[in-house]
Amino acid sequence: MLNQTYWLTNVNLEQSYVMDGQEVTGTRTSLCHLRIENGLIAEIIGIETALQSALPKYDCHGLLLLPSFEEAHIHLDKTYYGEPWQAVKRIGSIFERIEEERQLLPKLLPEARGQAEHILQLIQRLGSTHVRSHCNIEPVSGLKRLEATKQALDAFSGKLSSEIVAFPQHGLLRSGSTALMDQAMAEGATHVGGLDPATVDGDVERSLHAMVELAVRYQAGIDIHLHERDEAGKQTLQQLVKLTEQAGLHGKVTVSHAFWFAHADAQEAEEMAIQMASLGMRVASTVPIGRMMMPLPMLHRHGVKVKLGTDSLTDHWSPFGNGDQLEKAGRYAELYGYSDELSLAQSLGFVTGGITPIDAQGNQVWPKVGDTASFMLVHASCSAEAVARRAKRQTVWYEGQLVSGSI
Numbered sequence: 001m002l003n004q005t006y007w008l009t010n011v012n013l014e015q016s017y018v019m020d021g022q023e024v025t026g027t028r029t030s031l032c033h034l035r036i037e038n039g040l041i042a043e044i045i046g047i048e049t050a051l052q053s054a055l056p057k058y059d060c061h062g063l064l065l066l067p068s069f070e071e072a073h074i075h076l077d078k079t080y081y082g083e084p085w086q087a088v089k090r091i092g093s094i095f096e097r098i099e100e101e102r103q104l105l106p107k108l109l110p111e112a113r114g115q116a117e118h119i120l121q122l123i124q125r126l127g128s129t130h131v132r133s134h135c136n137i138e139p140v141s142g143l144k145r146l147e148a149t150k151q152a153l154d155a156f157s158g159k160l161s162s163e164i165v166a167f168p169q170h171g172l173l174r175s176g177s178t179a180l181m182d183q184a185m186a187e188g189a190t191h192v193g194g195l196d197p198a199t200v201d202g203d204v205e206r207s208l209h210a211m212v213e214l215a216v217r218y219q220a221g222i223d224i225h226l227h228e229r230d231e232a233g234k235q236t237l238q239q240l241v242k243l244t245e246q247a248g249l250h251g252k253v254t255v256s257h258a259f260w261f262a263h264a265d266a267q268e269a270e271e272m273a274i275q276m277a278s279l280g281m282r283v284a285s286t287v288p289i290g291r292m293m294m295p296l297p298m299l300h301r302h303g304v305k306v307k308l309g310t311d312s313l314t315d316h317w318s319p320f321g322n323g324d325q326l327e328k329a330g331r332y333a334e335l336y337g338y339s340d341e342l343s344l345a346q347s348l349g350f351v352t353g354g355i356t357p358i359d360a361q362g363n364q365v366w367p368k369v370g371d372t373a374s375f376m377l378v379h380a381s382c383s384a385e386a387v388a389r390r391a392k393r394q395t396v397w398y399e400g401q402l403v404s405g406s407i
Contacts (some may be wrong), residue, residue: 004400005037005054007197010047011065014357014382015364017342020071020370025315027358027382031062032357034367035124039399040372055243058407061379063394064405066348066386067355067366068129069325072272073256073284075167076116076133076152077145078108080314080407083115088317094200094227097317098170104316105140112145116152119313120160123323125405127376129160129398130353131283132223132309134167134193137184138175145233146184165223167193171359173201178210185218191254197230204239209297223284226259233260237272244279251280256309258283261299269295269304271315277303286311297336308332308350329387344384356384373400377407 011032018026033051035043051057067382078101080086091097108115116133124132135149146164153162166189185192192214197207215222222244228236237260244253255276261269261283276283282305286292300306308328313321331340333347342360349356357366367375380391395405 005035005042006058007051007053008034008036009051009057009059010062011060011074011377012062012381013044013367014064017358017362018332019362024340024362026341027345027384029064029382034065036373036397036400039401041367041369041373044369046365049178060377060407061313062368064380064382064386064391065367065375066127066378066383067352068359068374068376068396069127069351070307070353071123071128071131071309071325072351073286073311074119074123074131074321074323075135075312075315075317076119076131077112077135077149078105078315079115079119079312080316081122086314086316086318094196099149100316101169102271105145106135109141109144109148112148113151116149117155117200119323120152120156122159122313123310123325124125124156124325124396124403125393127396128322128323128325129374129387129396129403130162131160132163132165132191134165134223134225135184135189136169137180137189137193138168138170138177139180140170142180143184143187146187146189150188151231156402159398161398163190164188165191165193167225167369168195171195172197172210173203173207178214179213181210182217185214185300189220191221191223191310192218194222196226196228196232197224197236199228201246204232204236208236208239208243212247213250215249215252216247221254222249223254225256227257229260229263233258234264234268234272236260237276241275241279241281243283248313249279253279254282254284254307256284258285258294259292260290260312262294263286270298273299273302273304280305280306284309287335289327289331289335291333296332305354306350316347324390326386326390327392330390339388341382341384344387345382347387348383374398377405 166184380386
């Protein structure tokens with residue numbers, strides 16, 4: 001652990017874009033020294049200024065400084081990570097997967113805390129210092145998975161920040177989990193979750209009202225899994241928009257997946273995006289490829305805050321998650337054709353909570369004196385290269401503490 005107050009020397013910081021007329025053709029950087037004090041960036045000076053300080057100094061050897069990542073959607077509490085390889089079993093519906101889960105969850109529970117800690121180690125090594133974890137709340141598990149998730153996150157206290165979504169994986173109404181959800185919120189969950197109100201719960205209005213009532217009671221946010229498409233997905237989103245406004249939940253509602261947008265009429269999708277943006281609603285996405293390719297750039301353009309996440313990390317739902325948010329940003333750029341310097345660099349914001357060292361207008365906006373010292377050093381010349389090449393991460397800091405890697 002580094003001292004509370006110290007200097008990071010020879011840090012490469014992005015300063016501005018290189019322009020050829022109106023086109024961004026590169027990124028200009030410069031070497032700087034940063035003084036870190038009490039978890040904040042207290043001073044930034046160029047290397048041309050000699051350091052006259054008795055404080056400890058740590059040479060960063062010209063590596064690029066980037067803001068640390070947010071893991072916007074992951075399931076820590078049920079995984080095969082760290083266990084022998086298992087592929088996913090074929091199913092015909094979500095109900096078959098839920099039935100499989102009922103049988104599987106008790107077998108996974110004894111290892112839940114340890115496996116969650118292994119995932120946290122992984123994602124932190126890859127640059128994440130904030131995590132939002134969805135945690136199963138249903139009759140099979142009761143609150144045991146919440147307890148395991150909290151214990152794992154407590155083990156990382158001072159190393160990352162976190163949120164827990166109480167997630168009724170077997171259906172809020174369908175599994176009769178409303179009372180359990182209430183208990184979960186009382187015992188430390190930070191967000192109310194939900195799942196496909198039309199398809200799984202069979203009653204959009206009752207399901208959403210139950211979620212909103214819990215959110216209002218606990219002054220909490222909402223993060224709902226919404227895989228529904230066609231008319232069911234549209235109806236759910238319309239009702240959620242209505243209730244968000246009525247309940248005064250502006251800026252507190254996230255729709256995870258939001259697959260309705262993947263095949264919606266373009267004009268209807270844009271109208272929905274505008275409504276959601278007016279209420280500060282967010283979309284958390286895994287950047288799906290294939291049939292569920294999402295219009296994420298359109299959502300972002302209309303002001304919907306889009307965040308990226310892992311979702312499942314090798315479990316009975318999917319074998320593909322790897323916990324790497326820089327990989328997600330790179331996939332986003334690749335999928336939507338963002339291969340130029342400017343759009344590659346701006347793609348980083350989808351995994352950092354919107355922070356990019358240089359904004360879309362070319363202004364240097366990060367880091368600044370007073371910013372929280374949560375960042376990483378990477379082997380890249382600029383953000384654009386880091387995103388395109390999935391740059392190696394050397395070290396990760398959280399609030400001034402070195403939490404992964406070495407210099």
